[in-house]
Amino acid sequence: xxxxxxxxxxxxxxxxxxxxxxxxxxxxxxxxxxxxxxxxxxxxxxxxxxxxxxxxxxxxxxxxxxxxxxxxxxxxxxxxxxxxxxxxxxxxxxxxxxxxxxxxxxxxxxxxxxxxxxxxxxxxxxxxxxxxxxxxxxxxxxxxxxxxxxxxxxxxxxxxxxxxxxxxxxxxxxxxxxxxxxxxxxxxxxxxxxxxxxxxxxxxxxxxxxxxxxxxxxxxxxxxxxxxxxxxxxxxxxxxxxxxxxxxxxxxxxxxxxxxxxxxxxxxxxxxxxxxxxxxxxxxxxxxxxxxxxxxxxxxxxxxxxxxx
Numbered sequence: 001x002x003x004x005x006x007x008x009x010x011x012x013x014x015x016x017x018x019x020x021x022x023x024x025x026x027x028x029x030x031x032x033x034x035x036x037x038x039x040x041x042x043x044x045x046x047x048x049x050x051x052x053x054x055x056x057x058x059x060x061x062x063x064x065x066x067x068x069x070x071x072x073x074x075x076x077x078x079x080x081x082x083x084x085x086x087x088x089x090x091x092x093x094x095x096x097x098x099x100x101x102x103x104x105x106x107x108x109x110x111x112x113x114x115x116x117x118x119x120x121x122x123x124x125x126x127x128x129x130x131x132x133x134x135x136x137x138x139x140x141x142x143x144x145x146x147x148x149x150x151x152x153x154x155x156x157x158x159x160x161x162x163x164x165x166x167x168x169x170x171x172x173x174x175x176x177x178x179x180x181x182x183x184x185x186x187x188x189x190x191x192x193x194x195x196x197x198x199x200x201x202x203x204x205x206x207x208x209x210x211x212x213x214x215x216x217x218x219x220x221x222x223x224x225x226x227x228x229x230x231x232x233x234x235x236x237x238x239x240x241x242x243x244x245x246x247x248x249x250x251x252x253x254x255x256x257x258x259x260x261x262x263x264x265x266x267x268x269x270x271x272x273x274x275x276x277x278x279x280x281x282x283x284x285x286x287x288x289x290x291x292x293x294x295x296x297x298x299x300x301x302x303x304x305x306x307x308x309x
Contacts, residue, residue, distance in 0.1 A: 001294060002039045004056070006031040007046035010065055011279075015044070018279035022287040042290055047071035054079050061085065061293050063286055066277050067092065067144065069303050070197040070224060084303040085289055088143055089282050095275030096144045096194070097151045099222060103246040103268070104136055104152065104190055107218040112244065131156035137188030139204070140195035140223060141167035141174075142309070144275075148194065160184055164200070185212040190220065197224035198308035207232040216243045222274040225250035230261075237266045248274040 003019070003026055005012045016028045029035055031052075040056040046065040053062060054077045062084045064072060069086050072078065106112065110126050117124055136152050138145050141163040152159045153171040160173040162184040168174055175184035185191070191213060195201045205221065206229040213219075219242060221228055230251065236242045244266040250259075253272055261267050289299050303309060 001041045001290065002027040002029060002035070003042045003044060003290065004029050004031060004034060004040045005044045006048050006052065007044075007065060009046050015065075015279045015283070018283035019044075019287060021280075022283045023290070026287070026290070042293065044286065045072060048075060050075045051077045053077070053082075061289065061299060063087075063289060064303075065282075067142075068196065068224065069309065070226070073303075073305070073308055080305050083299050084305065085299050085301050086303055086309075087277055087282050087285065088301055089277045089285075091281050092275045092277050093144055093147045096222060097148045099248070099270075099274035100148045100192055100194075100220060101151055101155070103220050104157070104192070105155075106246075106268075107190060107244065108134055108157075132158060134158060134189045135160055135187050136190045136192060137162065137184060138172075139163075139191065139193045141169065142194070142196070145194045148192065160187060181209070182212055185209055186214065188213055188217055190218045193219075193221045193223040193227050195223045195227060196309035197226045202226045203229050205229065205233065207235065210236040210241065213242070215241055217241075218243050219245040220247075221245070222248045225253065234260060234264070237264065242266070244268070246270065248272055 005015060005028060012030050016030060019026055019028060037056050038058055040059060042061045042063060043053055043056065043059060044063045044065065053059065053075060059079060059082050062072065062082050064086045066087050069084060072084065113126060135158040137160045138149050139162050141161045145161065146169055149159050149161055149169050149172050159171065160175065161167060162175045162181060164176065166174060166176040193205060205227050210232060233245060237245065246268040247261060248270045249272055255261060255269065261269050292299055
């Protein structure tokens with residue numbers, strides 16, 4: 001059974017080593033050194049070029065490097081009869097919680113204002129706001145969103161969530177479906193986007209939805225760049241409707257040098273490093289799926305092609 005690895009965003013040699021440590025007999029091929037395409041049974045990929053996957057006539061499993069699969073589903077020629085699996089990584093989940101907590105607390109404790117005061121040698125006392133008076137709204141309540149929500153509850157924040165279907169988490173006020181999106185947005189002091197990118201969620205952070213947020217809301221996007229209509233976000237910041245934004249993901253990556261996000265005084269840019277999978281942590285579950293494939297057992301963490309996640 002041959003495994004093809006393709007990614008321009010991951011150290012593929014490190015991933016090959018981690019997989020070999022778990023399964024020494026595994027035939028691993030790094031694109032473009034594919035060999036005979038008919039011998040490829042499994043493709044471990046991240047944002048493969050359109051048409052690549054359909055060149056393997058005997059492909060039996062497509063495995064994503066991470067939790068997101070939108071870069072794979074973007075291929076119009078993806079062979080949808082082949083199962084697609086994603087990764088659920090505890091370290092990635094922990095990393096995302098760290099990232100969101102960091103930037104929620106930056107806003108909550110007015111760190112940017114204090115840093116600006118320091119640069120200007122201004123001593124000004126800033127009255128603290130109790131965490132129980134802040135509503136942190138999380139869009140997307142999958143594995144990542146649920147973990148982040150519980151951490152924020154532990155910090156004493158009010159936490160609300162919005163998802164396509166109802167997701168109940170202790171201590172979290174849950175909204176779901178299009179009919180309840182407006183009610184969710186109207187109560188958020190911080191809006192955190194952790195949604196999967198699907199045709200339904202593309203551009204969901206736009207002029208209309210931003211206008212429904214209370215004045216002074218802070219936005220954190222660690223989902224996908226496609227969730228944000230960039231011009232609408234800039235308008236909301238420049239009009240002082242939003243107090244600021246932290247962005248880890250973008251429509252075009254790397255962010256081009258002349259992009260206005262780099263120099264905007266109210267935007268923090270991070271280079272898509274909120275959280276990532278570590279090869280040694282994830283290799284066992286990928287190898288487990290390959291073994292399941294060999295043995296005719298159900299594949300774990302399957303993606304629903306119709307839903308997009």
